[in-house]
Amino acid sequence: MLRGGPGSTAGVKKGPFLPDVAVVGAGPVGLAIAWRCAQRGLRVVVHDAAPGSGASHVAAGMLAPVAEAYFGEHELTGLLVESAARWPGFAAELAAAAGTGIGHRTDGTLVVGLTADDLAEARRLWTYQQGLGLPITPLRPSALRDREPALAPRVRGGAVAPGDHQVDPRRLVTALRAAAERAGVGWRPDAVGDLSEVDARVTVVAAGCGAAALTGLPVRPVKGQLLRLRAPGRGTPGFRHVIRGYADGEPVYLVPRDSGEVVVGATVEERADTEVTAGAMLRLLRAAVDLVPELAEYDLVEASAGLRPGTPDNAPIIGALPGRPGVLAATGHHRHGIVLTPVTADLVAELIVTGEPDPLLAPFTPDRFTGAVRTALASEEETCD
Numbered sequence: 323m324l325r326g327g328p329g330s331t332a333g334v335k336k337g338p339f340l341p342d343v344a345v346v347g348a349g350p351v352g353l354a355i356a357w358r359c360a361q362r363g364l365r366v367v368v369h370d371a372a373p374g375s376g377a378s379h380v381a382a383g384m385l386a387p388v389a390e391a392y393f394g395e396h397e398l399t400g401l402l403v404e405s406a407a408r409w410p411g412f413a414a415e416l417a418a419a420a421g422t423g424i425g426h427r428t429d430g431t432l433v434v435g436l437t438a439d440d441l442a443e444a445r446r447l448w449t450y451q452q453g454l455g456l457p458i459t460p461l462r463p464s465a466l467r468d469r470e471p472a473l474a475p476r477v478r479g480g481a482v483a484p485g486d487h488q489v490d491p492r493r494l495v496t497a498l499r500a501a502a503e504r505a506g507v508g509w510r511p512d513a514v515g516d517l518s519e520v521d522a523r524v525t526v527v528a529a530g531c532g533a534a535a536l537t538g539l540p541v542r543p544v545k546g547q548l549l550r551l552r553a554p555g556r557g558t559p560g561f562r563h564v565i566r567g568y569a570d571g572e573p574v575y576l577v578p579r580d581s582g583e584v585v586v587g588a589t590v591e592e593r594a595d596t597e598v599t600a601g602a603m604l605r606l607l608r609a610a611v612d613l614v615p616e617l618a619e620y621d622l623v624e625a626s627a628g629l630r631p632g633t634p635d636n637a638p639i640i641g642a643l644p645g646r647p648g649v650l651a652a653t654g655h656h657r658h659g660i661v662l663t664p665v666t667a668d669l670v671a672e673l674i675v676t677g678e679p680d681p682l683l684a685p686f687t688p689d690r691f692t693g694a695v696r697t698a699l700a701s702e703e704e705t706c707d
């Protein structure tokens with residue numbers, strides 16, 4: 323796009339002092355794009371009044387291409403798998419560039435069911451995932467408990483997805499800011515209300531569900547409430563795997579960190595507020611303690627809610643905006659913003675430098691929501707601001 327890719331430079335702003343790239347939004351996706359672009363020798367600025375305060379501040383940080391492979395989402399699953407494969411290299415490179423760790427852990431994920439019905443539900447999904455050739459293996463109840471003795475004796479069974487890992491999103495943002503800064507990225511602490519306020523040859527809108535107001539794309543807020551517990555006495559949690567499952571029909575995940583924290587999440591609500599409700603906390607805590615009883619003794623340290631940027635097909639929107647020369651979108655990552663950060667950043671930086679979209683992006687371009695589809699969707703969507 324900056325170096326004369328096919329048909330891509332018409333209308334792109336020019337000028338000796340313009341930044342090459344302005345990124346609107348300093349969540350993990352925006353920061354990683356900025357970092358990757360600066361590594362490619364581009365002059366980059368990031369606009370955000372409150373970096374890292376969006377969905378990533380609440381996110382659990384599961385890197386779960388297998389456990390989050392859902393029926394009918396083949397193309398999204400392919401992108402999740404691709405990005406998860408990039409995570410080990412990305413994590414190591416980032417930690418070295420930033421001089422700080424990001425809590426990347428590779429203990430794997432257990433998928434469990436508390437009751438026979440819960441187990442049937444979990445099995446229905448993992449059978450589908452196995453059918454796609456993804457690495458998830460059913461375990462006998464005894465093998466499950468050998469792996470995680472902290473699981474309740476009532477847990478009926480489960481499976482292990484050894485390649486589903488985790489990272490700490492708050493540490494990720496801190497590291498990305500440091501790495502981007504060291505690579506020469508500049509900061510503009512402003513809230514962008516309109517893209518005409520942004521001066522750069524290429525603008526990347528990575529503003530989560532705020533992208534709807536800036537671009538007209540059908541990105542809607544999907545509320546998620548979760549809470550953070552802490553193991554007593556500054557200890558570490560009594561389990562090491564991420565545990566996901568169903569407890570009496572309630573879906574829940576438990577993400578243990580070296581710091582002693584356990585993230586318990588999350589609701590999925592078609593709402594645009596960030597209130598924390600007693601009912602949601604009750605359901606999450608009950609499900610968490612049903613699966614891992616020792617959690618009842620942990621300290622409750624935080625209850626919070628965030629807004630995932632959802633799209634009509636649950637897949638991200640990445641690529642050039644039709645009819646808006648020099649404007650790219652990298653948004654709509656919904657439940658997958660953290661796992662999709664490396665691949666999004668790599669592919670957007672490549673697109674900006676070469677003007678050539680990687681074939682991996684083909685199912686995720688903004689033009690799938692154009693014309694009548696976009697108008698109809700836009701009239702229905704709630705926005706997050």
Ligand code: GLY
Pocket residue numbers: 382384546587588630656657658
């Ligand atoms: N990826 C987990 C969530 O959105 O809750």
